[in-house]
Amino acid sequence: METRDPELKTELDAALHARNELGSDYESALVESFLEKVEQRLDTTLDRRVRRHLAEQQVSVARGARQPQPLGGFGERYGFGIISLILAIPLSAIAAAASHTEGLIIAWLGIIGVNAVHAARDWPWFQRRSGHSKSDWND
Structure with a gap:
């Protein structure tokens, strides 16, 4: 190895x-x-x-x-996704052991949700709705 x-x-x-x-x-x-x-x-x-x-x-x-x-370049976006997938392994094991299929589905929906919100912060419609723009980070 x-x-x-x-x-x-x-x-x-x-x-x-x-x-x-x-x-x-x-x-x-x-x-x-x-x-x-x-x-x-x-x-x-x-x-x-x-x-x-x-x-x-x-x-x-x-x-x-x-x-x-502001942070949010290539490294942060893909780094966040990779780390969330690495941490998904023990989460999946715990969820599957605790409540089998239902727990596994809930755990993965949470993982997908966190990654979707993280990815959506760069979308223009998300920034208008939340009232934040990239310039807010520079203040």
Whole structure:
């Protein structure tokens, strides 16, 4: 397995080793634990990137460069979609375990709804209805 994060690879190896020792009875707990660690790592990485982006904008403004543009470019839109799909995996597992098909349908409708609202913020008719325009972010 080629990975950029050796700590995460070590955690995965430890989870697989524990599964071999403990058996399949503890498999769901081990998977849940590993997914929590992955989610924490994603949150940490995302926070670091957002802080770096904001710092770069502040430096740019301090140097007299043009006003920073609002977030919402290619990276944010697709990054949001990818992260929501990654987080959909444990949500789907929990929903399917708790209430089978109905829970799974409700979970995925929520995921689709969140992504639709996130995508709709850039649509002109949505901005007129909500009373916000892109220039509101520059104030």
